Amino acid sequence: MARTRSYTQEQVLEIALRLADAGGAEALTIRGVATELGSAPNAVYTYFPTREALRAAVVDHVLGEVDLDLSRHKDWRTALRHLATGLHQVLAAHPGVVPLFVAGPMFGTNALASGEAVLAVLRDAGFTADDAAKVLYTLLVYTIGFAAMDAAELPGGPPPPQRQRVKERQAAFHGVPAEDFPLTRSAAGTMARYITTAQFHYGLDALIAGLDPKLR
């Protein structure tokens, strides 16, 4: 007989996100979700056909946390900065989900909506459709790339405060032999700060500045 689902897709999604937040990307498993659900592992396949489908859905779910209203900004630079900053913040808050972002979404509803919003801003600013798309992807590569390299060194669980991480990294760079790598060693302080939002904005500002001459 027809029976009703015990859970909604949304509920399963939120459990998956909680697992990733608590234990990193590796903790987001079918069996882990099943345990949280109190069901057998294969019951999860009622809601998502594969582990990859579940992961893609989590990505688009998290992307929904980013503010996509770019219409209020008067120029494209501010709009791009706003979107990249918002995405950066959401990714930094969910480091366990970041590795999944690298693989996509591309075709999730929120992914398409955010892309469409950026393309509209760039069209209004006079970019060709071709240039607009290239600019959009460049921005995503930098933002997701930055978050991915940041998240990769975290163990799982809620991210420790930036101050503490910088301190630990400083200790690590202190171990680099000054005889062999003098320039690296003397830049240890800066390198320890690679994970900060200041470093993120350094690169972001350079990128946006450099995209400028592409405008007709």
Add this chain to the structure above:
Amino acid sequence: MARTRSYTQEQVLEIALRLADAGGAEALTIRGVATELGSAPNAVYTYFPTREALRAAVVDHVLGEVDLDLSRHKDWRTALRHLATGLHQVLAAHPGVVPLFVAGPMFGTNALASGEAVLAVLRDAGFTADDAAKVLYTLLVYTIGFAAMDAAELPGGPPPPQRQRVKERQAAFHGVPAEDFPLTRSAAGTMARYITTAQFHYGLDALIAGLDPKLR
């Protein structure tokens, strides 16, 4: 009694790289290496203490394929472009290793050597040590980020020719509903080409151009 190793670390490393090239990052497993070695799984721990250590060693091994001699370039822009292009090519040739690059190396011999080379070029060009390090990281984030998003959509095995991949992507973007996402849909041709070296250079050129005003 003391017995000699059956293999060198180098040989184990090359087996691991071959596994990643043939089957993607997921195929680079301790047990897979053991099978290739014709040994029990735990024999691999004679050569590397953990799976993570093996993966980090593979990353630095692959990084050794990149040409790090930047001294012959007359300006820093050309030097940066040369390094990024070389890294891009090596990463494109080993998509299965790219996910491991996101996690580091940072402290491998080749990683430190390449960083030191870039810092020297930027110092000679008049950058402060602080700016030089920031520029270096921005370049790495973009290059590794681009390769990671590229590699993520590949199944494992030798990468198919770019033409074929673009064609497949074009079909996928053709499925986006034009009523809801008209701008995305009309940029489908450009988006299908996100994986090309032309797209890589578009963003790279913008980035290098934008880093310019940071110079004193």
Add this chain to the structure above:
DNA sequence: ACCTGAACACCGTTCAAGT
């Protein structure tokens, strides 16, 4: 239509034992 039990073919890692 949804869920369970049981199994298959995998993982990384550890421990005690052999040479």
Add this chain to the structure above:
DNA sequence: ACCTGAACACCGTTCAAGT
């Protein structure tokens, strides 16, 4: 010092069966 056998605690996924 190096390697093996055996085990532990995991994976994703499939198949047949129950309600």
